[in-house]
Amino acid sequence: MSAEPTLLAPAVATLPPPRTLPARLLRNPVVALGTGFLLLMALIGAFAPFLGTLDPTAINPATRNRPPGFERTLRAEDGSTTTFRHRMGTDSLGRDVYSRVLYGARVSLVIAVAVATIALAVGLLLGLVAGYIRPLDGPIMRLMDGLMAIPGILLAIAVVSLFRAGLPAVIAAIVVPEIPRVVRLVRSIVLSVREEPYVEAAVMAGTRLPQLMARHILPNTIAPLIVQGTFIAASAILVEAVLSFLGIGIPPEIPSWGNIMAEGRNLFRVYPHNILYPGIFLGLTVLAVNMLGDGLRDTLDPKMTGR
Amino acid sequence: MLGYVLRRLAASIPVLAIVAVLVFLMLRLTPGDPAAVIAGDNASSEQIAQVRHQLGLDQPLLVQFLIWIGNLLQGNFGESFFFKKSIGDLILGRVEPTLSLAAATMLIAVCVAIPLGVVAAYRHGSWLDRIVMGASVLGFSVPVFVIGYGMIYVFAITLGWFPVQGYQPLSAGFGGYLHRLVLPALTLSVVYIALIARMTRASVLEVLNEDYIRTARAKGQVERKILFRHALKNAAVPIVTVVGIGIALLIGGVVVTESVFAIPGLGRLTVDAVLARDYPTIQALILLFSGVYVLINLLIDLTYSLFDPRIRH
Numbered sequence: 329m330s331a332e333p334t335l336l337a338p339a340v341a342t343l344p345p346p347r348t349l350p351a352r353l354l355r356n357p358v359v360a361l362g363t364g365f366l367l368l369m370a371l372i373g374a375f376a377p378f379l380g381t382l383d384p385t386a387i388n389p390a391t392r393n394r395p396p397g398f399e400r401t402l403r404a405e406d407g408s409t410t411t412f413r414h415r416m417g418t419d420s421l422g423r424d425v426y427s428r429v430l431y432g433a434r435v436s437l438v439i440a441v442a443v444a445t446i447a448l449a450v451g452l453l454l455g456l457v458a459g460y461i462r463p464l465d466g467p468i469m470r471l472m473d474g475l476m477a478i479p480g481i482l483l484a485i486a487v488v489s490l491f492r493a494g495l496p497a498v499i500a501a502i503v504v505p506e507i508p509r510v511v512r513l514v515r516s517i518v519l520s521v522r523e524e525p526y527v528e529a530a531v532m533a534g535t536r537l538p539q540l541m542a543r544h545i546l547p548n549t550i551a552p553l554i555v556q557g558t559f560i561a562a563s564a565i566l567v568e569a570v571l572s573f574l575g576i577g578i579p580p581e582i583p584s585w586g587n588i589m590a591e592g593r594n595l596f597r598v599y600p601h602n603i604l605y606p607g608i609f610l611g612l613t614v615l616a617v618n619m620l621g622d623g624l625r626d627t628l629d630p631k632m633t634g635r
Numbered sequence: 636m637l638g639y640v641l642r643r644l645a646a647s648i649p650v651l652a653i654v655a656v657l658v659f660l661m662l663r664l665t666p667g668d669p670a671a672v673i674a675g676d677n678a679s680s681e682q683i684a685q686v687r688h689q690l691g692l693d694q695p696l697l698v699q700f701l702i703w704i705g706n707l708l709q710g711n712f713g714e715s716f717f718f719k720k721s722i723g724d725l726i727l728g729r730v731e732p733t734l735s736l737a738a739a740t741m742l743i744a745v746c747v748a749i750p751l752g753v754v755a756a757y758r759h760g761s762w763l764d765r766i767v768m769g770a771s772v773l774g775f776s777v778p779v780f781v782i783g784y785g786m787i788y789v790f791a792i793t794l795g796w797f798p799v800q801g802y803q804p805l806s807a808g809f810g811g812y813l814h815r816l817v818l819p820a821l822t823l824s825v826v827y828i829a830l831i832a833r834m835t836r837a838s839v840l841e842v843l844n845e846d847y848i849r850t851a852r853a854k855g856q857v858e859r860k861i862l863f864r865h866a867l868k869n870a871a872v873p874i875v876t877v878v879g880i881g882i883a884l885l886i887g888g889v890v891v892t893e894s895v896f897a898i899p900g901l902g903r904l905t906v907d908a909v910l911a912r913d914y915p916t917i918q919a920l921i922l923l924f925s926g927v928y929v930l931i932n933l934l935i936d937l938t939y940s941l942f943d944p945r946i947r948h
Contacts, residue, residue, distance in 0.1 A: 474653030478925045481887030482905065486661055486921055489909045562776070569778045570891055574906050589780070597799070600788055607781040614776035622772070 352627060359623030365616035366437075369609075373433035381427035382412065384583045394418045396425075396601050416605045419591050428583040429606050435495070435584035436565045436613060443502045443564035444557040450503070451510025452549065456541055458511060459518025469515070472508035480505040484567055485576065493579050502567045506560050513556055514549050521548050551628040558621035562614050569610055585610040640937060647929050654925045655707075659700050662914045690716075707922075717913035725916065726901065726923065732802050733889055733900035735812070739820035740885060741878075744827035749874070751828070752835025753862050759840060767832060774829030779888045783822040783895035790818060800897040819896040823888045827881055834877040838870035845869070871942035879935035886924050 353359050372379065391400050396417040401409050416425035458468040475483065484501040491497035521527060522545070530544050571577030572586025573593075580587050585606040592602025670687035671678070678686075687693050691702060706713060712722035755767040791799040797818045803811040842848065843866055851861045890902035897903075901920060908916040939946045 470649065470653055473650050474657055477650050477654050477929050478657070478921060479883040479886040479928055481890060482921050482924055485890070485905065485909055486658065486917060489912065489917065490661060490664070566776075566778050570780070570887075573778070573780050574891070574894060574909075576906075576909055596784055596787070597792060600784070603781065603784050607777070607784075611773075611777040611781065615773060618772050618776050 349627075353623065356623045356627060358619045359627070362616040362618075362620035362623065365612065366620065369433050369613055369616070370437055372430055373437055376427070376430040376434065379430055381430055382424045384423065384427040384431040385581055387421045387423060388418070389421075391418050393420055393595060393599050395599070396605075417599065417601045419588070419602050420595055420599075421591075425588065425602060425605060428588050429585065429609055431583045432585045432588060432606060433609065433613075435578055435582060436568065436610065438495070439499060439502065439568045440561035440565050440617065442499050443506065444561040446499070447503045447506040447510055447560050448553055448557050451507045452514050452546075452553065454507070455511040455514025455549075456518060456545065459515040460522065460537075460541065460545070465515075468511065472511050475505065476508045478505070480563075481567065481570060484571060485574075488571055488576050493576065495578060495582065498568055498571055498577050501571065502564045506563070510553070510556060510560075513552055517549050517552065518545055521545055555621060555625045555628060558617060558624055562617040562621060565610065565614050565617065636940075643933055643936065647933055650929060651922075651926055655704065655922060656700070658918050658921050658925075659703060662918055663696060663699065703918075712919040713915040715908075715913055715916045717908065717911035717916065722916055722919045725904065726919065729899060729901045729904050731804060731900075732898045733893070733902060735805070735816055736819055736823065736889060736892065736898065736900065737885055739816050740823040740827060740888075743820055743824040744831055745878070747824070748828040748831035749835050749867070752832040752874075753839050753867060755832065755836040756839035756843060756866075757862055759843075764836075767836070771829035771833050774825045777825075779822060779826065779891045780895050782825050783819070783892060786818050786822050787895075800895075802896070802898040802900075819892050819898060822895070823885070823892045826884055826888060830877060830881050830884065831874065835867075835870070835874050838873040839866050842866050842870045868942060872939055872946070875935055875938060875942065879932040882928050882931050886928060 354363070376384075388400075391398070394400075394417050396415060397413065398417060399411050399413050402412045403409050412424075416429060419425055419428070454468055454472075458465045478486075483505040487504050488497055488501035491500065527540070527544050530540055535544070568577055568584065569586035569589070572584050573590045575590055577590075578584040578587050580591060588606040589603045592599065596603055670683050670690060670692055674683045674686045684693075691699060694702070703713070710723065712726070714720070715722050715725055718725055751767050755764040758764050787799055791797045798815055801815055803815050805812045839862070847869075848861060848865055851865050852858075856865070886902075889900065890905050892898070893900045893902035894906055901923075904916070905920045907913075908920065
């Protein structure tokens with residue numbers, strides 16, 4: 329009968345699975361949502377001057393501690409006046425919180441990317457060395473054990489107290505506690521990969537060490553490192569906020585979500601908006617990075633569980 | 636067993652020694668001159684040199700390190716630059732608030748997170764599971780101090796149930812002590828709950844497909860007992876491990892929470908010491924916190940065989 333084959337054929341033609349990795353990743357709604365939000369934040373940070381903001385560092389003693397929605401008259405050089413609405417109110421120095429929050433996206437994103445990149449690069453190098461050059465394994469790993477025994481935030485506080493406050497000091501302080509975990513991850517991958525037949529074959533064929541590393545060992549670390557890097561970025565944003573909040577992070581001349589909140593601490597009972605708005609931006613951004621990380625892990629890492 | 640305990644204890648000594656070297660080097664290679672800070676703004680260079688000599692800061696680095704370690708081993712943490720007091724006394728006076736906060740947090744976290752994780756695993760894929768997992772990612776994403784100010788705003792300012800800030804020692808009455816501890820402990824427990832609930836869910840989920848769970852069901856065991864006795868006990872080792880690893884988060888959280896709630900504990904002392912560049916106090920505190928962290932994780936390793944008799948030392 330002619331009806332028989334149609335029973336076996338699929339009722340609905342399914343879409344072919346996307347070929348490229350980014351396409352596969354973006355099919356995951358969690359990844360798409362996280363990526364979208366981070367792109368939005370990056371655009372906000374990049375175009376902060378054009379989004380109806382004032383100079384985020386401009387102090388105005390006449391309009392200190394105003395609630396969200398307060399309107400102020402701005403006088404231009406030619407004498408004409410315009411009304412500026414402080415959407416998120418002003419802080420205790422009269423600076424516009426909306427402008428500070430928008431510019432603050434820059435610091436958080438720069439720190440997230442810089443910390444993740446540096447921690448991964450240093451950790452990758454040390455991990456490859458520890459995993460492949462046996463005599464150096466012991467010393468490197470003991471140093472990492474020592475660093476891991478110091479609770480992360482305390483170590484960051486200790487490192488930041490070594491330098492003058494500023495962006496590079498904060499980045500260094502957040503990078504140091506993150507390195508040991510990357511080293512451990514890379515080293516464990518190297519130790520398991522170096523026993524694989526293709527690595528042994530490459531060694532037999534006389535491949536030099538740098539090429540062996542670059543072509544046969546390094547590629548195995550990429551997927552887990554991308555996942556790890558995302559979580560480092562999330563934690564970096566949080567640690568910057570904590571350091572700035574404690575008054576030992578980014579100095580107030582550079583607006584960051586952490587130091588806007590630090591500034592709002594004293595008058596929190598009366599003017600909670602100084603903590604509320606940057607808190608919401610910070611929380612959503614870290615959430616977006618974490619969602620991206622979870623999605624990446626689920627897509628890239630099914631083999632990596634247990635490592 | 637005793638041999639294993641001693642061997643593990645001995646193995647943690649090199650780690651702590653490395654921490655000591657790192658902490659010492661880090662804080663001695665700083666650009667700022669502590670002698671100038673202590674001598675004050677108007678000190679002459681002779682006075683600064685005299686202070687430097689009194690503190691032993693003019694000695695070679697190795698000598699300074701050996702003196703410091705020797706004193707530490709005798710239980711002498713040295714003198715605080717800033718508070719002008721013995722660091723040992725300074726720390727002892729601050730232990731109670733921090734210990735109370737950490738214990739209350741741990742209690743809340745374990746009591747909330749483990750049932751949440753077990754239920755999420757049992758109702759795997761349901762809306763309840765999604766809410767628990769979603770909330771835990773959210774818990775990881777908001778800094779402790781934002782949660783703290785949120786709690787203060789809702790429960791202290793708007794509802795007026797709790798005092799806004801402050802600490803009352805246990806000796807001044809249990810009621811007031813507990814009343815002031817609730818909000819900070821709840822604040823600090825959020826991250827910890829997120830961490831433990833996730834691990835509990837993952838660990839129980841893995842165990843639920845095992846044969847002995849099916850056997851327990853087949854013999855008609857009550858579902859609640861299957862979950863909390865058969866499953867949870869077999870899933871316990873990773874959960875207990877994550878409780879130990881979380882101590883690092885807890886210590887970091889203590890520093891922030893004590894600042895938000897104006898609690899005069901060790902965390903507050905750490906921030907004050909860093910702001911004053913009080914190196915001996917910073918060194919002592921970091922070493923103390925790291926020692927506690929390493930020792931608690933050692934203790935946790937030792938409890939594994941309680942939960943899983945297959946693990947023999």
